[in-house]
Amino acid sequence: MDLKITNGFHDPSHLSYEVVERKGLGHPDTLADGIAEQIEIDYSLYCLDKFGVIPHHNFDKIIIRGGHSIQALGGSDFIEPIKVIFLGRASKECFGSPIPLFKIQKRAATNYLNRILPNLDVDNYVEFESLTSNFTTKRNWFSPASMSDLPEYSDEPKANDTATMISYWPLTISEELALMIEGYFYKLNPQQLPKPRFPQMGGDIKVMVVRKATKYSIKINLPLISKYFMDDVECQTYAKEHVKNIKKYIEAKYKNIFYTLSYHYYMTSSGSCIDFGEEGAVGRGNKTHGIISSFRPNTMEAPAGKNCTYFVGKVWGYLADTIAKEIYETFKTPCQVIMQANTGSNLYNPTHLFIQTQNEVDYDKVLEITNKYLSVGAENTKIILKTQHFLPRTTVYEE
Numbered sequence: 148m149d150l151k152i153t154n155g156f157h158d159p160s161h162l163s164y165e166v167v168e169r170k171g172l173g174h175p176d177t178l179a180d181g182i183a184e185q186i187e188i189d190y191s192l193y194c195l196d197k198f199g200v201i202p203h204h205n206f207d208k209i210i211i212r213g214g215h216s217i218q219a220l221g222g223s224d225f226i227e228p229i230k231v232i233f234l235g236r237a238s239k240e241c242f243g244s245p246i247p248l249f250k251i252q253k254r255a256a257t258n259y260l261n262r263i264l265p266n267l268d269v270d271n272y273v274e275f276e277s278l279t280s281n282f283t284t285k286r287n288w289f290s291p292a293s294m295s296d297l298p299e300y301s302d303e304p305k306a307n308d309t310a311t312m313i314s315y316w317p318l319t320i321s322e323e324l325a326l327m328i329e330g331y332f333y334k335l336n337p338q339q340l341p342k343p344r345f346p347q348m349g350g351d352i353k354v355m356v357v358r359k360a361t362k363y364s365i366k367i368n369l370p371l372i373s374k375y376f377m378d379d380v381e382c383q384t385y386a387k388e389h390v391k392n393i394k395k396y397i398e399a400k401y402k403n404i405f406y407t408l409s410y411h412y413y414m415t416s417s418g419s420c421i422d423f424g425e426e427g428a429v430g431r432g433n434k435t436h437g438i439i440s441s442f443r444p445n446t447m448e449a450p451a452g453k454n455c456t457y458f459v460g461k462v463w464g465y466l467a468d469t470i471a472k473e474i475y476e477t478f479k480t481p482c483q484v485i486m487q488a489n490t491g492s493n494l495y496n497p498t499h500l501f502i503q504t505q506n507e508v509d510y511d512k513v514l515e516i517t518n519k520y521l522s523v524g525a526e527n528t529k530i531i532l533k534t535q536h537f538l539p540r541t542t543v544y545e546e
Contacts, residue, residue: 263350
């Protein structure tokens, strides 16, 4: 492994300005990410339970075509349904036994939408179609007959792609604000996953934070559920009350912060712009740590829905996140981790590993931290599934 450590790293908080965007859990692109990842989790767990292995698959190609609902105070109906199209490729059988792929996909998507958009009548207003193929030039790749058809279960699994994954820690105040403002509208369910706090508020919340010097300009777009409001006065009163509480929430955490906050509300049937035609696609939304931080480096890899056994864009996304956080916790200095792999190289021996820190750190200790996670190898797959690391989350409201 080629490990390089450099000092003098500065995160965006050192710049004179900063721009951070958060696409909320109900945003069409975030929904696509979440559905893809929920399918990947459910498919993997099903196959582990039935076959003891996870066969080849990738569900990172999902499209949501928005429906057509007429917005009206007091309630609105769909003229055309929302459509979720499952793409990607997957094994539809393993060791001679069929895998109920569409059933897994539909159930995972339905459960996910019910949690994030409880006002959406999924049974009546969402259609599902699976175009997931098993096409390939590799014999038995998507229909493994024996363990020899699953080379990633060898002692040294290989990287599936030439790719780079990037992570960093900690977040700047601007990045924290983007997450916590959206998170104000959520609480944790018994499974420790976010669910809406307020039935009248949808999930397609957009937060934009722009910092110039020490002044923060915050813009929030709020989706109201039309059936709960009879007139514009009710809408305005409801939105204003939440904005007032958000300001208190911000000021309780950040003393003496200098900021302005403006907002816009709009009407929805279910809480998302998929109600009236907007599309969603995997990988078009939030990046590392659930935000779009304009002055951070990013990779085009979209981990949602990717295979958690040997896909660089998934496994190394988790490793980069975890290593960056532990380096920060150990040395209390901001850091950035860049991991690069070549197709066919040892998955748990990065071709290049670049670590940048603000202050000087001990090389041997950093090497110990990286080896701690690389050395457990395929156990990382189990951790990714157990923690549901890539399922979209937010910084939920703290009572």
